[in-house]
Amino acid sequence: EPEVTQTPSHQVTQMGQEVILRCVPISNHLYFYWYRQILGQKVEFLVSFYNNEISEKSEIFDDQFSVERPDGSNFTLKIRSTKLEDSAMYFCASLGWDSNYGYTFGSGTRLTVV
Amino acid sequence: AQTVTQSQPEMSVQEAETVTLSCTYDTSESNYYLFWYKQPPSRQMILVIRQEAYKQQNATENRFSVNFQKAAKSFSLKISDSQLGDTAMYFCAFMNPGTSYDKVIFGPGTSLSVIP
Numbered sequence: 001e002p003e004v005t006q007t008p009s010h011q012v013t014q015m016g017q018e019v020i021l022r023c024v025p026i027s028n029h030l031y032f033y034w035y036r037q038i039l040g041q042k043v044e045f046l047v048s049f050y051n052n053e054i055s056e057k058s059e060i061f062d063d064q065f066s067v068e069r070p071d072g073s074n075f076t077l078k079i080r081s082t083k084l085e086d087s088a089m090y091f092c093a094s095l096g097w098d099s100n101y102g103y104t105f106g107s108g109t110r111l112t113v114v
Numbered sequence: 115a116q117t118v119t120q121s122q123p124e125m126s127v128q129e130a131e132t133v134t135l136s137c138t139y140d141t142s143e144s145n146y147y148l149f150w151y152k153q154p155p156s157r158q159m160i161l162v163i164r165q166e167a168y169k170q171q172n173a174t175e176n177r178f179s180v181n182f183q184k185a186a187k188s189f190s191l192k193i194s195d196s197q198l199g200d201t202a203m204y205f206c207a208f209m210n211p212g213t214s215y216d217k218v219i220f221g222p223g224t225s226l227s228v229i230p
Contacts, residue, residue: 042205042222043218048217095216103149103216104161105161107158107159108159
């Protein structure tokens, strides 16, 4: 069964450093998403991406965040200057309008900012 | 705005018994999808079951079934013959296709412990 792949599974970074979280969505999917889950809290929508541009973003997705699909397969989330409160699990998801209504999440990247 | 509520932060069940997790949601839309996701300690997000709002028949997936009450905006998950591997966080989720670019709205989750 097709999977959404995220790398790395765990990243530790110093406060103020830039991080890039990577995702490979399912190949025939057209909509891509990032969600965040702070430990012990619920999963929150960050951003959706369609047709090579942001289609919607939440209040959380401020100027320190950016997304891009640089090569037609990878989908990245960049955090420019990490803060302690950015420590969370970040999930990538992709959506395709197939018969299985394939809204598929990746296995997540655990980001720890120290 | 759509909201999803799970009123049971924690639940426990004896192995082999049946447990029901509650979920309510609020929307003015008539066409939407509802999901239950399982998050084990590995923190991966695993789709358990999906229900399309236009379908009256409740979805089932092996030991997992839902009780979908559209008028009451209720979507509960029943786990039969509970197994130790069912221990996880369970999230109820809502999506209105074709609006808001299909983002999923999650409830706060219910932590389920299966006791041997």
